[in-house]
Amino acid sequence: MSDHSHEISKHVRIYFIVGIALLIGTVLTVAMNSVHFDSMAVTIAIALFIACVKGFLVAGYFMHLMSEKKMIYSILGATAFFFAGMMYLTIFARDDTPLGTLHTGSGEAFHPAEKSAAH
Amino acid sequence: MDIPYVAQPRQDTGLYNAKVGIWLFLASEVMLFGALFSSYIILRVGAAPGSWVHGLLNIPIGTFNTAVLITSSVTVVLSWSALKAGNFAKYRVLQAITILCALGFLGIKSFEYREKFLHYEVWKTDGTRLLGHIDYNGTHPLFWKTETLAQQKLDSIKFVPDPYHYTMTAKEMAHARKGGHGKEHEPVTIKTSEITRLSSFVPAHSTYFGIYFTLTALHALHVLGGAIVIAFIWGPGAKLWKTDPDRYINRVEVSGLFWHFVDLVWIFLFPVLYLL
Known part of the structure; x- marks a missing residue:
């Protein structure tokens, strides 16, 4: 296998992992919301934290901002x-x-x- | 004279023209959606206690739609990788999945919109407020408002109320839903003279639905626009692959960047509008 194709298959593996992480993050967001914390601030902080992590994954890996x-x-x-x-x-x-x-x-x-x- | 750097990057920046262009465009998009998010925050924190609508969107459907959009983002980036590896057939299959996901997202969103347009709130003269559906000769009408009652010359309406209202807390709403086993109450007859206001869940219903439809419709337009561009590059625009493959790969990358941005916006819209 050439270096180029090895590099591509390595990236493809990362894209799959990021995709799965995003799906897990989505399920986690919904699950955390069903907990019904007494404080609205906690609910908002958790939801936005997970959204920020997901946003980082999309921007960093799918949009290649990690190495732009x-x-x-x-x-x-x-x-x-x-x-x-x-x-x-x-x-x-x-x-x-x-x-x-x-x-x-x-x-x-x-x-x-x-x-x-x-x- | 040929335009320089349409396919090959400039030596000083390492970027080709379209890539700079799309990032400048995405920067303007960040400000556009940022301004609307900012409006959302202002409206939400300024709302009267108990007046902010919440808990009325279909979370399982919203979650599924999020998964559809994430899947499309994965297929977009994989299709670009396939092209980089010279595998055009694989690119074609993956982008076809992307286009199907885009259509699926819009179809599901349309279904959600329709659900809202036939869901109502009734404000009664005694101060009571009910959510539910109108039963009009066995059908659920769309877009009725207070004036419709006079236009239809109705003395009363048959209303199937929900066991919850958004003035409840999220916990109370969940409890009410469980108590009613997710089902609606028995139909009640409400005299027209007892109704001060009737509205389906349209933008005019409340500030929440105003900003909800603004944000989601603008996002849906972006999904539609992105899907059209991706479909063009995938279909009639694919001739470029034979004549100038580097430029073709660039087009796929640029359209992909836009698509990921659309996904990124939805990642924030989903919790903000559906869950909080």
């Missing part, structure tokens, strides 16, 4: 910077939801300012 060229990393670095900035703005504005964008189900718009009155 420098220019691709530069593009993604800039993307990560702006993405983080956008998420910072989201956290910054979390209690400043625009009027009329939320519906309680009664058909009337809900404003976060009413939240404290509801308690």
